[in-house]
Amino acid sequence: MAAIIQSISLNKSFGAVVAASNISIDIEEGTITGLIGTNGAGKTTFVNMITGYLKPDTGTIRFRGEDITSLPPRAITRMGVARSFQIPQLFNSLTVRENLAVSIVARVANGLEGLRAADHDTLDSQAAEVLARFGLSDFGESTAGTLPEGIRKLLDMAVAMVAQPIVLLLDEPTSGVASEEKFAVMDRVMAATRGLTTLFVEHDMDIVRRYATRVIAFYAGTVLSDGPPGTVLNDARVRELIIGESHGPAAAGGRADA
Amino acid sequence: MSGFLGFLIDGAMYAAWLFLIAVGLTLIFGVMGILNMAHGSFYAFGAYTAAMAVGVWLGTGRAPLVSYLVLIVAGIVAGVVLGALVDRGLLRFLRGREPTALLLVTYALFLILEDVIKLIWGVDPYVVSEPYALLGSFSIGPLSYPNYTLIIVLAAVLSGLALTWFLQFTRKGKMLRAVIHDAEMSQSVGIDVDRWFFITFVTGTVLACLAGALVAPTISVVPGMGVEVIVLMFAVVVIGGLGSIPGAAVGALLVGFVRSAAVHYWPEAELFSIYGVMALILVVRPKGLFAAPEPRKI
């Protein structure tokens, strides 16, 4: 069975900076993959290319066998690929509930059906349901721009989930979240996204170790290591270049990121 | 042949005038991010001040040739006073507001200034044509032009060169270019951005007032002269790319010659040709001919 997402020989440069060099990665359905790497290694570029925001210089991207390389983000989203952002992309002056309501109606906003009045009662109950799933019910009437970062990240992911995607890409889901809350946030997200094919970019190795079944390490636009967390996180080059330790074994459960 | 010559000379003179009124606008936008809808009113203000000053001067019976100096000084003073008032009194408190809000602020300023001008100088036209006629005229072939128009051309060329030299070749100019590039970063490396905004705005205002002052003897100064001119200014700076001085020059030349062509060969199209060119350029180059590239967002 073909992988749900195939990236074949992706190359992308910004002037002299090589963000992707011959990246070929297959993502199997139902897996949870962690993408790690230093800043500028190409992780977000990879996510941007998969979701259509950037076009690779050369190479192909397939979703369920279909070529999506040249499609815009809105088309790829409609096919079932959703993403959250490093910096939450929300509608800041709308309330949390309104953010979700807009995301729910977005599904019909393109065609002529978009001109028919929306059933606001149904909309509200659907939004409430998503809020509950992500533990955001208390914040329903708060303005999105005034919320703490952890809540905004959850909302960003909730908004992505509204379209009932098949594949979910999360860009640094716990960055900006207080350390003691990271696991709570991640638990909540993973519970809400159970069964989905998930990729997440992360800098926190504890999170990666705990939730990912496969880890891909990026470095300077190439894949340094690819495999189960135990293998990749103990790989000498990964430890030296990404995790930041040059000697010694990885302590079990110890914090490995510098 | 004289038709073509006429077209060329008219085009060049019109372009010079356009550059003079538009360069301040593009400078203000480039540095401060403000599209000053009141720029036409500044121009009118300068014209009125200069016309009044020259009228007073000539009324005292003193040397008519000095009226040129009076004209220029009046334009500069008007610009300094007006620019300082507006920036220190209003814009200073609105730094960092979004561009659309600032656009509306300058539009409100335009409304205010139009009436202030009427309240100060009344609604009757001011005519001060003596400086205009004083210098005599020159001829190219069968066509003759007043020598005065050369002053406008000279002013346009000088101001363009001075600004370019300042920005490209002086140390202070480099600082200003840093501010143009990224005001926030410049602030954090110690450049007094607020002071540069002030200097820029006053300079832009002075240029507009000076343009008005120089033009005053060639027309009858009436209320509403700023209203017509503002859309021309927009066309020039948008074509050239907001914030680009060479762009303003190119835009001025383009609009100047297009309008001259219309006047000489297809008079019905005079007004709409200018905006037609602007629309055309925006279609092909959405940010104007010389616009700066923009950074990515996510």
Next chain:
Amino acid sequence: MTEHRFLVLIAVCAVALLAGGWLLPSWSFVINVAIAKAIAVLGLVLLMRAGLVSFGQALFYCIGGYTAGVLATNYKISEALIVVPLAGFLAGVVGFLLGFLMRRYRDIFFAMLSLAFSMILFGVLVKSADFGGTDGFNITAPTLFGMRITGQARFFGYAFAVVLLALSVIAAWRFTRTPIGMIADAIRENEIRVEYLGVSATRSIHVLYTLAALLAGIGGALNALTVGHVDPEMAFWTTSGEFVVIAVLGGAASLVTPIAAALILEVIRTFAYQYAPNAWQLVLGVVTLALIVFLPTGFAGLLRRRREVSNRSAADAVN
């Protein structure tokens, strides 16, 4: 606000306006003109909710007005029930066509391009003898259901305008409750997110632009029939500017407050012209300035803020 309550609000306002026009017939002309502008402003507000400030609505206002004029003068069709919708439709078609271009622009460039197109029309009309050049031309007396609506029967023309306004507001309000209408708010806030929700922002903007053009065209036709005259000034950029000022003063967050602003401003302007014709713009400018500096969301922002405060105090009470 639920649909039911909104309809009641509009009905009450409409009845109040009708009563006012009946009891004070000398004011009905001014209010009528204001209503024409208000309908144009309604379209502009829809665009501004998506973050696009059009400085070129005068283009469609003028198209609506001149269409009404041509229909009445050249084709002898002066029945308001035919002329106004037709003029609106024509303006909407032009808006739809122009929309293919305009939908790709944002911020200042959208504003400038929209301004350019209205000035193009201005330039064409000024130089066209067929349309009366700078003077424009007069429109013969309009009729409603075949009856004359000027002179003694002016109230019926006024009633027509009020009904038209009420219908426009209700239609616009319903629109803001549709998916596309809701997306418009979102586009203003975060266009990238909108794209990532699977929606084409440009296509949504195209719809908005067409709607705004339609409404401006209706306003222009109404104005033409009320005043009995059209001229190129209808397409001048200051006409667009006036619409923008009204929208800003009323606040684009609501649909009702900009209409109130249009009515109030027109009444004040009529007074001001009589006593201080050279200070009217000054006053308007100062008020606009004050509002932008201190209250960036206009009167509508005041309403929203009051609601937010009452929500928060309710939440505090619970916690």
